[in-house]
Amino acid sequence: MTGLADLEDIGVDARRGGFSRHGYDLAELELRAWFTAEAQARGLAVECDRNGNLWAWWGAPGDGAVVTGSHLDSVPGGGAFDGPLGVVSALAAVDVLRGRGFTPGKPFAVVVFAEEEGGRFGVACLGSRLLAGAIEPAAALRLSDPDGVTLAEAMRSAGLDPARVGRDPEALKRIGTFVELHVEQGRGLVDLGVPVGVASSILAHGRWRVTVSGEGNHAGATLMVDRRDPMVAAAQVVLAVRRSALAVEGARATVGRLVPNPGGTNVIPSSVDLWLDARADDDARTRAVVAEIAAAAESAAAEEGCVVTMTEESYGDTVVFDPVLRDSLAGVLGGVPALPTGAGHDAGILAAHVPTAMLFVRNPTGISHAPAEFAEDADCAAGVTALADVLESLAR
Ligand code: GLV
Numbered sequence: 001m002t003g004l005a006d007l008e009d010i011g012v013d014a015r016r017g018g019f020s021r022h023g024y025d026l027a028e029l030e031l032r033a034w035f036t037a038e039a040q041a042r043g044l045a046v047e048c049d050r051n052g053n054l055w056a057w058w059g060a061p062g063d064g065a066v067v068t069g070s071h072l073d074s075v076p077g078g079g080a081f082d083g084p085l086g087v088v089s090a091l092a093a094v095d096v097l098r099g100r101g102f103t104p105g106k107p108f109a110v111v112v113f114a115e116e117e118g119g120r121f122g123v124a125c126l127g128s129r130l131l132a133g134a135i136e137p138a139a140a141l142r143l144s145d146p147d148g149v150t151l152a153e154a155m156r157s158a159g160l161d162p163a164r165v166g167r168d169p170e171a172l173k174r175i176g177t178f179v180e181l182h183v184e185q186g187r188g189l190v191d192l193g194v195p196v197g198v199a200s201s202i203l204a205h206g207r208w209r210v211t212v213s214g215e216g217n218h219a220g221a222t223l224m225v226d227r228r229d230p231m232v233a234a235a236q237v238v239l240a241v242r243r244s245a246l247a248v249e250g251a252r253a254t255v256g257r258l259v260p261n262p263g264g265t266n267v268i269p270s271s272v273d274l275w276l277d278a279r280a281d282d283d284a285r286t287r288a289v290v291a292e293i294a295a296a297a298e299s300a301a302a303e304e305g306c307v308v309t310m311t312e313e314s315y316g317d318t319v320v321f322d323p324v325l326r327d328s329l330a331g332v333l334g335g336v337p338a339l340p341t342g343a344g345h346d347a348g349i350l351a352a353h354v355p356t357a358m359l360f361v362r363n364p365t366g367i368s369h370a371p372a373e374f375a376e377d378a379d380c381a382a383g384v385t386a387l388a389d390v391l392e393s394l395a396r
């Protein structure tokens with residue numbers, strides 16, 4: 001798709017495949033510069049808010065705006081569409097609306113939220129969470145990447161002032177309605193045979209850091225019976241994650257990152273960190289899965305002579321998108337289907353504060369957070385037209 005093609009050389013991850021673009025790293029800064037130039041070329045006035053989110057205003061900024069956009073960062077080794085499709089489509093929708101001779105009757109902005117995936121600092125939707133006051137600024141600024149660089153340091157290097165980070169009621173007041181277009185991350189639209197749909201809900205979901213501590217020692221000199229090996233306990237935790245999620249209908253739980261410390265082939269680790277991502281239909285089910293995993297982790301650690309700690313790093317309850325807005329946008333689009341999603345979004349954070357909706361574009365592979373994520377050009381074009389239609393109806 002035009003626009004996305006401009007980005008295909010930025011943040012290419014030759015080792016993992018796909019793209020690695022994380023909050024305030026070189027690739028993400030390059031993408032932010034690309035967005036700023038594209039918006040300015042359209043005569044939009046670009047500003048960066050206190051929390052690192054970019055806003056491009058069509059006309060004068062003001063309260064109660066119609067806002068659309070998404071994010072430009074990715075997961076490690078992610079696909080080309082998750083995030084950028086929503087940003088590129090937002091700019092393309094402005095072009096379509098102008099081509100129709102339309103001028104917004106109220107303030108109108110395209111937004112790019114910072115560090116949506118949490119791929120660098122661990123907490124997803126960091127920019128929107130900070131803006132909405134859904135995370136303590138001091139706690140956020142202390143978050144650090146795998147190299148030990150804190151969010152505060154990364155923001156400072158990007159020319160932002162960490163002292164200004166935190167709940168931004170002025171920015172929130174400026175959003176009258178938020179619409180995020182996103183590639184679908186499952187097979188809902190493929191199975192229905194339609195290119196575009198609207199979102200109905202997002203699963204409750206959170207992230208937990210699990211640290212198993214044992215005794216670092218020599219891989220050759222330490223008898224099997226003498227070991228307190230945290231990797232063995234961690235392996236039991238991984239199995240418990242799958243078992244516990246399978247026991248609760250609709251639940252999903254994942255260990256996508258596991259780090260042995262110090263991490264040497266001939267070293268029994270002294271500790272292992274792993275991160276649990278758990279999701280389910282509601283709070284009770286999600287909490288039940290996590291409680292089951294915590295109990296299994298305790299007993300696996302005890303059996304191995306290890307100690308385990310489990311810390312919640314972020315959590316969000318089920319989001320049900322504004323049903324009136326959802327139905328009205330589906331109506332504007334001729335009655336497109338409404339689909340739930342298991343993926344988190346900035347729209348999910350904002351939904352607690354302002355009327356919020358999402359449009360999904362069909363993904364023929366059904367795969368996301370991986371290089372095989374895809375959308376056909378024709379479906380992307382249908383997404384842009386749909387976005388322009390709903391924005392026109394909202395901003396008239
Ligand atoms: C973000 O895409 C998430 O669902 O974690």
Ligand code: MN
Pocket residue numbers: 075082117343369
């Ligand atoms: Mn994602």
Ligand code: MN
Pocket residue numbers: 071082083116182344345
């Ligand atoms: Mn996304």
